[in-house]
Amino acid sequence: MPKNLIFTEQDFLNQFNLPNTTFQEFCDKICVLDVMDRSGSFVVRSDLDTFINRVSKKDDRKQRLALYKENLYKILVTDGFLFRYTRRRYTD
Numbered sequence: 001m002p003k004n005l006i007f008t009e010q011d012f013l014n015q016f017n018l019p020n021t022t023f024q025e026f027c028d029k030i031c032v033l034d035v036m037d038r039s040g041s042f043v044v045r046s047d048l049d050t051f052i053n054r055v056s057k058k059d060d061r062k063q064r065l066a067l068y069k070e071n072l073y074k075i076l077v078t079d080g081f082l083f084r085y086t087r088r089r090y091t092d
Contacts, residue, residue, distance in 0.1 A: 031044040032047070033045060049065070
């Protein structure tokens with residue numbers, strides 16, 4: 001039996017404030033969380049650049065950081081945004 005949707009996909013998406021984020025804004029907001037914090041909230045340990053500079057002494061993580069950020073931005077912002085607005089609609 002076909003189901004009719006009460007809300008359209010656009011009605012659903014309109015409930016969220018999805019900001020347009022530039023790559024630079026995205027990079028500025030990427031942080032490493034403090035996994036030792038037991039308060040139950042998300043406590044920032046440091047920004048990603050500072051963290052990688054501190055811990056990547058003997059490997060190539062520092063050299064791969066720019067590519068990592070680009071790929072993460074693509075996955076979370078660019079492709080994620082396109083996926084939300086271009087996927088097939090099921091409105092039987």
